Amino acid sequence: xxxxxxxxxxxxxxxxxxxxxxxxxxxxxxxxxxxxxxxxxxxxxxxxxxxxxxxxxxxxxxxxxxxxxxxxxxxxxxxxxxxxxxxxxxxxxxxxxxxxxxxxxxxxxxxxxxxxxxxxxxxxxxxxxxxxxxxxxxxxxxxxxxxxxxxxxxxxxxxxxxxxxxxxxxxxxxxxxxxxxxxxxxxxxxxxxxxxxxxxxxxxxxxxxxxxxxxxxxxxxxxxxxxxxxxxxxxx
Amino acid sequence: xxxxxxxxxxxxxxxxxxxxxxxxxxxxxxxxxxxxxxxxxxxxxxxxxxxxxxxxxxxxxxxxxxxxxxxxxxxxxxxxxxxxxxxxxxxxxxxxxxxxxxxxxxxxxxxxxxxxxxxxxxxxxxxxxxxxxxxxxxxxxxxxxxxxxxxxxxxxxxxxxxxxxxxxxxxxxxxxxxxxxxxxxxxxxxxxxxxxxxxxxxxxxxxxxxxxxxxxxxxxxxxxxxxxxxxxxxxxxxxxxxxx
Ligand SMILES: Nc1ncnc2c1ncn2[C@@H]1O[C@H](COP(=O)(O)OP(=O)(O)OP(=O)(O)O)[C@@H](O)[C@H]1O
Ligand SMILES: [Mg+2]
Numbered sequence: 292x293x294x295x296x297x298x299x300x301x302x303x304x305x306x307x308x309x310x311x312x313x314x315x316x317x318x319x320x321x322x323x324x325x326x327x328x329x330x331x332x333x334x335x336x337x338x339x340x341x342x343x344x345x346x347x348x349x350x351x352x353x354x355x356x357x358x359x360x361x362x363x364x365x366x367x368x369x370x371x372x373x374x375x376x377x378x379x380x381x382x383x384x385x386x387x388x389x390x391x392x393x394x395x396x397x398x399x400x401x402x403x404x405x406x407x408x409x410x411x412x413x414x415x416x417x418x419x420x421x422x423x424x425x426x427x428x429x430x431x432x433x434x435x436x437x438x439x440x441x442x443x444x445x446x447x448x449x450x451x452x453x454x455x456x457x458x459x460x461x462x463x464x465x466x467x468x469x470x471x472x473x474x475x476x477x478x479x480x481x482x483x484x485x486x487x488x489x490x491x492x493x494x495x496x497x498x499x500x501x502x503x504x505x506x507x508x509x510x511x512x513x514x515x516x517x518x519x520x521x522x523x524x525x526x527x
Numbered sequence: 528x529x530x531x532x533x534x535x536x537x538x539x540x541x542x543x544x545x546x547x548x549x550x551x552x553x554x555x556x557x558x559x560x561x562x563x564x565x566x567x568x569x570x571x572x573x574x575x576x577x578x579x580x581x582x583x584x585x586x587x588x589x590x591x592x593x594x595x596x597x598x599x600x601x602x603x604x605x606x607x608x609x610x611x612x613x614x615x616x617x618x619x620x621x622x623x624x625x626x627x628x629x630x631x632x633x634x635x636x637x638x639x640x641x642x643x644x645x646x647x648x649x650x651x652x653x654x655x656x657x658x659x660x661x662x663x664x665x666x667x668x669x670x671x672x673x674x675x676x677x678x679x680x681x682x683x684x685x686x687x688x689x690x691x692x693x694x695x696x697x698x699x700x701x702x703x704x705x706x707x708x709x710x711x712x713x714x715x716x717x718x719x720x721x722x723x724x725x726x727x728x729x730x731x732x733x734x735x736x737x738x739x740x741x742x743x744x745x746x747x748x749x750x751x752x753x754x755x756x757x758x759x760x761x762x763x764x765x766x767x768x769x770x771x
Contacts, residue, residue, distance in 0.1 A: 423577050424614035428628035428680060429604025438627060439616050446618065519617055521662020 300487045301494070311481055311491075318477035319498045325394055325463040325473060326502070330456060332399025333406050340403060341410025342436065355407065362404035368465050371397045375469045390469040398466075402459055409451050413444035446517050453510035457503040464499075474498060528553045528684060528715055529574060534583035536569060543569045544580070545739040551684070551717060556710045558726040558747075559719045561736035562764060567719045570736065571686050574717065575606040588683055604632045607677030607685040611693050613669040615661035621648065621672050622657045625679050633680065640679070647675035651705050667698030671705055678709075685709065687718040723768055727751050735761045 301312040309317075344355035362370070374393040379385040417440055425435030467476035478495040482488040529551040536544040543566045551557050559567050572578040573585060576592045576599050585592045590602055615624050625644030629635045635643070648654050651671035661669055670690055677685060690706065691699045703725055710716060710729045720726065726733055726747065733750040735743040737760045743750065754762060 418612070418614075420610055420612055420614040421616070423572075424608075424610060424616070425628075426577060426600075427575055427603055427606070427608035427610075428676070429600050429602075429632035430628055431600045434631055438631070439618075442618050443616075519662055520660040521617075521664075 296490055296493070297487060298490060300485055300490050303485070305481075305484070311485065314472075314481065315474075315477060315494055315498070318472055318474045318495075319502075321466075321471055321473035322460070322463050322475075322498070323502065325391070325398065325466050325471065326460045328395040329398035329402060329463065330459050332395060333402035333455070333459065336400065336403035337406025338410055340407035341414070342441075344407065344411045345414045346432075359404045359407045362400050363408070367398070367401050367462060368468060370401055371465055371468055373397075390466075390471055394463075394466045394469055394471060398459065398462060402455060402462075405455055406452070409448045409455070410444060413448040414440060416447055417443055446514075446519070449510060449514045449517070453507060453514075456506050456510065460499065460502050460506065528555075528588055529717070530584075530586040531570075531574070532584045532586070534570075534573060534580050534585060536573065536578065536580045536582075543739050544573070547583070547736075547739075547741045549734060549741060549744050551715060553715055554713045555715055555732065556730045557717050557732045557734060558730040559717065559734045559736060560721060560723075560726065560764070560768075561742075565736040566739040567736055568688050571688050571717055571719055574686060575603045575608055577603075577608075600632065604628065604680055605683050607680060607682035609670070609673050609677055609685065609687045609690050611689040613661070613666070613673045613693070615669055615673055615676070617661050620658055620660050621653070621664075624661070624672060625676050628676075629679055643681075644675070644679045647678045648672070650678070651675045652701075665698060666694045667701045670694065670698075670702045674702075674705055674709075684715040684717065687716065687720065689719050689721070691720065691722060721768060723751075723765075735764065737761075737764075 301315065302310050305311055305314055340355045340358050343351040344359070346352070365373075371394060374397040375390060379388070421439055421443065422432075422435055425439050426432065430438070463473060464475035466473050467479065470476070474495050478491055482491040485491065531547055531549045534544055534547045535542065547570060549557075559571060561567055569578050573580050573592075574587065576585075580593070583593075587602060587606065590597055592599070592602070615621075616627070619627065622641065622644065625648060626635075626637065626640035629640035629643060630637060633640075645654065645657060648657055651674055653668060653671055653675070656664060656668065656672075661672070664672065674685075674690075687706065691702050694702060699722070703722060706716075706718070707725070707729050718725075718730070730747045733743070733745055733747055734741055735745075735750075735758075742758050743761050749756070750761075754765065757765065
């Protein structure tokens with residue numbers, strides 16, 4: 292084994308004043324940074340768009356549906372290129388915006404469309420009686436959403452929301468297309484420089500796996516904490 | 528206290544309520560009955576504006592529901608409603624179910640809300656269950672908590688939409704007992720129900736609906752007393768109900 296895997300490669304200098312291990316760690320940091328920032332945008336925008344798609348207002352419904360269809364139906368890589376190449380050539384002032392921001396917006400909006408679908412489906416799966424019960428007590432619609440419907444919908448959509456959160460980590464690899472030095476970029480470049488694709492890709496894959504797995508465990512923990520007593524499979 | 532004047536409502540082309548007129552006085556117990564699909568639930572939900580109406584007017588305690596200036600949330604907080612399927616909030620325990628709207632709508636402090644809520648819980652005989660979640664209670668217990676939740680808001684009237692029809696037979700009694708006690712204490716109420724025994728013993732008036740119309744609006748004694756004087760639809764309905 293030890294002769295097959297040459298892990299020493301990671302202690303070798305890249306020629307740029309750091310070892311491959313340091314580069315790998317920094318690339319992992321970029322992957323996590325892109326993923327986390329995109330995720331934050333996706334949650335905020337996705338929940339907002341999902342909510343307006345459940346309100347009795349035709350205009351808001353139209354906006355929400357359009358947003359969802361547009362960002363869901365264009366391939367992610369194309370959306371990244373649009374943000375990177377097309378939009379700055381139309382709005383010249385955007386030329387100064389760093390690629391990191393553009394990638395985060397692109398991946399965030401792309402995922403927001405998927406999260407809006409989850410939120411809408413989660414809200415629709417609740418019985419209409421819960422909304423009526425809240426309103427009948429004198430709660431306003433927004434209070435009913437905040438204290439009753441959204442907490443219930445959130446519990447329902449935790450599993451698919453977990454998948455989306457894991458997908459964001461995997462999808463963040465497209466950031467290499469606009470020269471962000473994240474894990475995929477590292478794998479391609481370091482693999483070429485060292486000709487040790489086995490070790491490089493092994494390490495890269497491992498870090499993707501660890502990241503997604505950690506998200507999964509965290510989500511499971513949250514899901515268990517929020518289980519309702521007396522519900523099927525719930526806490527007692 | 529409640530006036531329903533020439534109310535009509537449509538779902539698209541389908542007319543659910545057809546020129547309904549009635550009124551309910553303070554302390555009165557009115558039972559609404561009629562065949563399935565006749566518009567009973569719709570009518571009772573128009574009284575707290577959970578259903579909008581296209582024609583007519585509804586006045587609750589001097590306030591018109593159709594007036595765009597009316598604060599519907601505030602008005603609804605004075606009208607208690609109990610649903611067929613209980614509709615307790617499953618992620619909140621019994622106590623939290625009782626105090627949420629008191630605090631958010633009536634701006635009561637947590638202590639005020641708790642003392643009021645627990646008093647109502649005691650009234651429905653469930654004080655020992657205050658820390659349970661809805662999923663840990665039987666249907667009958669859930670419905671009694673729902674009644675306590677509505678009462679905690681100090682409503683001027685209670686609306687019941689088939690409060691016992693989702694219950695197993697052995698639990699119907701415990702819920703009806705609570706409602707009967709409320710009625711005897713003078714609570715104004717409007718109750719959709721097929722429990723004719725309850726209607727006979729407790730209500731002052733019976734509204735019989737068919738195909739969106741109020742076909743009969745009669746004193747209870749009369750409604751059950753003289754079957755010969757009933758409209759054919761009501762007679763038909765009563766004979767079916769009594770036979771079952
Ligand atoms: N949202 C809706 N859209 C269209 N039609 C509806 C809607 N809600 C109710 N209806 C129709 O309106 C009619 C009256 O309904 P409602 O629920 O008031 O009847 P009900 O007398 O309460 O019946 P039940 O005894 O079965 O509860 C029914 O024919 C029903 O199909
Ligand atoms: Mg009904």
